[in-house]
Amino acid sequence: MKSIPSPLIRENPTALYLQISSLLREEISSGLYEPSGKLPSEAELQARFNVSRITVRLALDQLVEEKIVERKQGKGTYVFNKQLRYGLDTLRSFHETLVIQGLKPEMRLLSHRVIDIPENLKSTFSAETIQSLFIERLHVVDNQPIAIGKSHLLAEVAAVSLDTIESQPSYKVIETVTGLKVERAELSITAQLADVKHAKALEISPGMPLLIMKRLSYLSNNTCCDHSIFYIRPEHYEFVLSSHFKVS
Structure with a gap:
């Protein structure tokens, strides 16, 4: 990201830190x-403004006080309450x-194993699906961690390398393995x-609120290929949906 060059006016009666803020x-x-x-x-x-570290900190303190930015320990300074968005009207991982x-x-892989389909999911997957690949990933x-995803995928996905499972979205891996498109999700x-x-x-x-997104995904042959639950930090995340009135 490039900053816009904005030299300070040294003779300006306004303090340098206020000019920077x-x-x-x-x-x-x-x-x-x-x-x-x-x-x-x-x-x-x-370096950009050619001022002391204390002047920069005073400028950022001013923006923190105004709730324009926030400091995250060990991570840096961010625009306050910056929202990440998940569009509910488009099928994406x-x-x-x-x-x-x-x-x-x-995506950081936390766990990965083939297991028997849990009892509560047997009616979700096809009768022929006896096992699933269970993966748990930190997003x-x-x-900064923003979500944990826990997914039951078709067992044949287990043939894919761990590096691929850690770096590739589930939908892309599923489509590569099955040769079918993920067509819809609930x-x-x-x-x-x-x-x-x-x-x-x-x-x-512990005890802080989390958003919980549950997702069932289906291939073009109407087979369930993915049951996922995402545990999401809500302070910087929002779900959005565009809708239109139908003309009667």
Whole structure:
């Protein structure tokens, strides 16, 4: 991301840190730091404006006080309450919805094993489907965990390498293995409080609210190929849906 060159006016009676905060405020408003919302580091701002580190910190403190930016320990400074979006009117994997926003999300494989189809899912998959590949992945953006995805996929996906499962969206892997397109999905969204395990993985406190997205995906032959549950940190994530009135 390139910053707009904006030299400070040294003779200006306005303090340098206020000039810097004003310039950053304008750049944020113009969308310069989209899509991730991450600002340059303090060292980068110090070099850009040729000022001391304390002047940069005072400028950022001003923006924090105005709730324009927020500091995330060990991660940097971000536009306050930056929202990631999931469009409910388009069939895409969770990972792909982040990629199309210009982000560079990671998927970290937490667990991977072939298991018998759980009793509560036997009616969901076809009668011939006895086992599934269960995978658990942590979705990360800018080194910040945003969601845990737990998926039951067709067992034949287990033939794919671990590197592929960790780096490729489920839909892409399923379509490669089966030779069929993922044609439709059923989604539901609820909420629940984070238990200790999910809170630790998502770097939040136990008892904090999580968005829960459940997804059933079907191939073009109407076979269920994916049952997934996503546990999502809600503070920077929103679901959106475009709808239109039908002309009667």
